Amino acid sequence: MAHSYYNQESHGPYQTLDLGPFVLDNGDTIRNLALAYATFGSLSPAKDNAILFPTWYSGTSKILEQAYIGPGRALDPERYFIILVNQIGNGLSSAPHNQPSPFNAARFPRVSISDDVRAQYRLVTEHFGIERLQLVLGGSMGAQQTYEWAVRYPEQVLRAAPIAGTARASVHNRLVVEGLIAAIASDPAFDNGWYAEPGLVHRGLRRHAQLFATKVFSSRLFEQEGWRALGFSSVDDFLSGFVEQHFLQQDPNNLILLARKWQDSDVSRNTSGDLKKALSHITATTFVVAVDEDDLFPLADIVAEQTLVPQSHLKRLSSPWGHLAIFGLDQAYRDNIDSVLKELLATP
Numbered sequence: 001m002a003h004s005y006y007n008q009e010s011h012g013p014y015q016t017l018d019l020g021p022f023v024l025d026n027g028d029t030i031r032n033l034a035l036a037y038a039t040f041g042s043l044s045p046a047k048d049n050a051i052l053f054p055t056w057y058s059g060t061s062k063i064l065e066q067a068y069i070g071p072g073r074a075l076d077p078e079r080y081f082i083i084l085v086n087q088i089g090n091g092l093s094s095a096p097h098n099q100p101s102p103f104n105a106a107r108f109p110r111v112s113i114s115d116d117v118r119a120q121y122r123l124v125t126e127h128f129g130i131e132r133l134q135l136v137l138g139g140s141m142g143a144q145q146t147y148e149w150a151v152r153y154p155e156q157v158l159r160a161a162p163i164a165g166t167a168r169a170s171v172h173n174r175l176v177v178e179g180l181i182a183a184i185a186s187d188p189a190f191d192n193g194w195y196a197e198p199g200l201v202h203r204g205l206r207r208h209a210q211l212f213a214t215k216v217f218s219s220r221l222f223e224q225e226g227w228r229a230l231g232f233s234s235v236d237d238f239l240s241g242f243v244e245q246h247f248l249q250q251d252p253n254n255l256i257l258l259a260r261k262w263q264d265s266d267v268s269r270n271t272s273g274d275l276k277k278a279l280s281h282i283t284a285t286t287f288v289v290a291v292d293e294d295d296l297f298p299l300a301d302i303v304a305e306q307t308l309v310p311q312s313h314l315k316r317l318s319s320p321w322g323h324l325a326i327f328g329l330d331q332a333y334r335d336n337i338d339s340v341l342k343e344l345l346a347t348p
Contacts, residue, residue: 005249006091006098011062014038014092017123028109035119036092037061037085040069041077043128050081050130052149054120056140056326057258058250061086067328074341080134085123087116087145089257096253111257113141113265117148124156135345136284137161139326140297141258144169144265147279151267154283159344163289163337164297164326167305168266168275176215176296177263183207184252205252209244218293218322226320230329279308286312287344289337296323315340 008014014036022033038061043050053064053075061084069075075082086092088111096108124130136157138146143165150160151167166173184190187204221227227238247255268275288306290299299316306314317336319325325333 006095006251011060011092012038014061014086016093017127019119019122022115022119024109024115025112026110030088030094030109030111032094033088033119034094035085035088035123037083037123038065039084040065040075040082041080043081043130047128047130048132048134049079050083050124050128050133051075051135051137052083052085052120052124052133053136054085054116054138054142054145055087055090056138056142057262058090058247058255059142060090060092063327067326067334068337074338074345083124083128085120087141087258087261088119089254089261091251091254095251096257097251108253108257111261112269113144113148113261114152114269116145116261117152120145120149121153121156132156132158135159135161135341137163137341138165139163140165140323141262141265143297144262147267147282148265150282150284150286151270151278154281157282157284159347160282160284160286161289161341161344162286164291164294164302164323166265166297166301167279168268169263170301173297173301174263177259179211180208181256181259181263183211184256187252190252202248205247205250205255206244208255209247210239212247213239213243215296216323218295218320220293221320221322224320275305276308279305280310282309282312284311285344285347287315287340288312289315289317289340291323291325291333292316292318293320294323294325 017035019033019035022030064084069082071078089095099108133156136146136149143162146160146162147167150157184204186207190204232238232241268278271278286309288302290302292299306312317333319330319333321330328334
């Protein structure tokens with residue numbers, strides 16, 4: 001189904017790898033799994049300068065590029081071959097909205113974080129022929145994928161940087177996500193688990209955007225009117241012109257699929273529910289990054305996991321943007337995350 005948001009004009013340039021029939025962890029199959037990705041820099045002859053950066057909830061490779069990549073930055077395309085990979089369901093890769101007609105989002109199978117990582121593994125090893133990654137990093141849902149990579153494929157990951165995210169969704173985190181899903185589903189157009197005409201839906205996405213804003217920004221941002229730095233004149237102007245604008249362009253079925261995946265994230269599925277055992281598999285030098293003002297993935301939750309990761313170091317950043325600092329809206333955050341990542345990449 002065509003969509004005016006998920007395209008090369010808005011989020012390109014990107015390429016797509018057809019992985020053919022892809023069997024998911026739950027036994028379902030995506031018949032023609034398309035994995036969208038963008039690359040920056042050149043792969044060295046020895047194929048030893050690669051970095052993998054998966055997307056977060058509602059994010060695309062273009063958003064990651066704008067926030068993290070550039071000459072002189074930690075992710076410098078003049079030094080590294082950087083792969084930005086779009087997770088399954090985000091709209092550029094295979095997702096409910098882009099399946100063959102007749103459109104039926106309810107038929108798109110439920111996907112897990114481990115499905116994403118297994119697909120990305122094929123992109124890295126089969127398509128590019130890369131045996132080891134210098135760094136795997138990601139923010140929020142990207143952090144979930146980073147942990148999955150480090151646990152599932154420890155020999156392939158030399159360094160890892162999960163940013164503002166956890167290896168297993170907490171009970172509180174799952175409840176927050178359930179609220180986001182319920183907000184989308186409150187729209188009258190939502191019927192029997194999916195939207196038949198997602199292009200006509202607005203009410204549920206607006207509720208979702210407003211609830212999202214209460215969790216991803218810190219109270220300090222609103223108290224200090226930090227949104228004025230982006231050119232907004234009031235809270236309402238900021239919410240409508242930034243948060244709602246971001247989500248109203250997107251497909252609600254895609255967002256629900258991503259939210260369910262976020263909610264189900266748990267690397268201990270690899271170890272019968274034993275999180276300590278799962279994280280003990282990590283051999284990568286790991287910098288676990290937390291944002292002090294993050295209410296979505298609180299510092300205490302991140303620290304509780306970090307202490308279970310061998311060879312790991314906690315890196316605390318501060319930003320009034322809270323969780324959404326990962327979008328790179330705060331120049332101080334951009335400078336600090338670059339310093340953290342440069343330090344990590346310099347670590348043997």
